[in-house]
């Protein structure tokens with residue numbers, strides 16, 4: 500999916516919501532455990548109930564990889580089930596020497612038909628470029644993450660007097676374009692989002708950290724939105740585990756609707 504189609508979807512649904520499919524066997528309603536594929540059965544209901552609000556789905560591959568071959572199968576089935584006009588993100592945080600990255604890219608873009616994959620920039624240009632070689636696919640580069648540990652390296656001042664995350668963004672901008680690269684910017688760092696937006700006015704940001712991690716959606720929109728929206732805001736646990744019993748799908752829908760209603764207002768206010 501290209502940038503134009505993504506913005507068209509955002510406009511059509513008045514939403515920039517990404518639903519995170521962090522599906523955990525220990526957290527899904529008990530009645531699903533007797534299903535042949537409980538993970539897929541859960542995801543299917545979540546997708547059915549949030550499809551009117553979601554412009555993207557983001558399975559975090561850790562939740563699937565941890566289950567071995569069965570988990571990979573659930574991931575494949577989930578990806579196949581997501582309608583093709585909705586953006587898909589493999590949150591896999593990959594990146595390695597060039598030939599290895601090339602095979603990661605093949606796995607997520609050819610074996611599976613994800614629109615995008617999250618990539619860690621730490622190993623530099625040759626670890627990222629192989630992902631960018633795939634047409635109509637996106638790299639979502641970790642820039643300023645939502646976790647505590649983002650202080651450890653990302654905020655360190657370099658010899659140029661800039662925080663390390665800024666160096667990552669400035670350098671990596673030359674590797675890709677706003678049409679094939681996005682950045683991960685955590686919602687928990689409201690004021691910093693404005694700094695990142697200044698550095699990359701046209702790129703989309705994938706913003707995790709609202710909901711369970713407590714980031715503010717209003718701040719994200721205020722500091723991060725551009726004339727193409729430029730934001731995919733993710734919520735995983737806050738939506739998918741909103742309900743604990745047979746009605747979990749409905750509970751997820753209610754949470755997704757709450758976020759979409761807020762997003763509609765924010766689009767009117769800041770998408771200029």
Ligand SMILES: O=c1ccn([C@@H]2O[C@H](COP(=O)(O)O)[C@@H](O)[C@H]2O)c(=O)[nH]1
Pocket residue numbers: 519521559590643644645646683684685707708709710711712733734735736737
């Ligand atoms: O900086 C980052 C990068 C990725 N994530 C991932 O996003 C979701 C967030 O889940 P919630 O339940 O909405 O907190 C999860 O898959 C993380 O691994 C992130 O949180 N921060």
